[in-house]
Amino acid sequence: MKDLCLSFINRILSSYVHEVRNYLAIIKETNGLMKDIIQIGKSRAVEAKQFLGFIGCVEDQIERAAAITDYLHRFAHRMDCERAAVSINELIEELIALMTRLAYRRRIAFEKELRGGLPLTVINPILFHYLLFCIIDSRLSRLDRNGIVRIATSFSEGRLRINVSSKGDVVQDGAADLCRDEEINGLAVDLGAEISKDGNDLVIKVPVTA
16 A cells, blocks of 8 residues: 555656646746847837736746645645545645646546535545545546546535546546456545445545544
8 A cells, every 4th residue: 555655646746747847948938038039139119018928928837836836735744644634625626736737648627516615524635635546547547538527526414425527538448447446445445435436426425524
């Protein structure tokens, strides 16, 4: 289990590094364009208009890098303790933000419907992250390009309910699915959660504990 969790963390970190590199590359390219304009010596009116556009682009990339860094910081601190009172919605937001590049590489989009006002529950945060990662990653690996993975949350009968579904053309791999299902079921048992299927949805039910 420890080795699997380390592999999961490595994939998240690797995705984060690539994402930030992209932001930095855009900033570098934009700064290069501004330098070229200065060296060419275009009119001040043209320079001002173009520079405003360039500055807006740089600010946008900085904001994106800061946002994903904040998610990574929170993700890292989820490993500080084995059990903590957490917001399921916050854990899902963090993981989706850090998995966006993995989905984008396959041209797959995320959709979220996270119900507000859900109660906190005491669980192992990194184990929940890993369980949800395995479920989402399984969906990503089965979907063809332009698919959608949807995550929704709700609360019923004293339990938090997380529904994960997907839409799009499916690339079948039965043997891989069976192996991944066993891993997912084992993680759910360790977390104290229940896994079930509801049509196309895979449902995680997490008891609310104080």
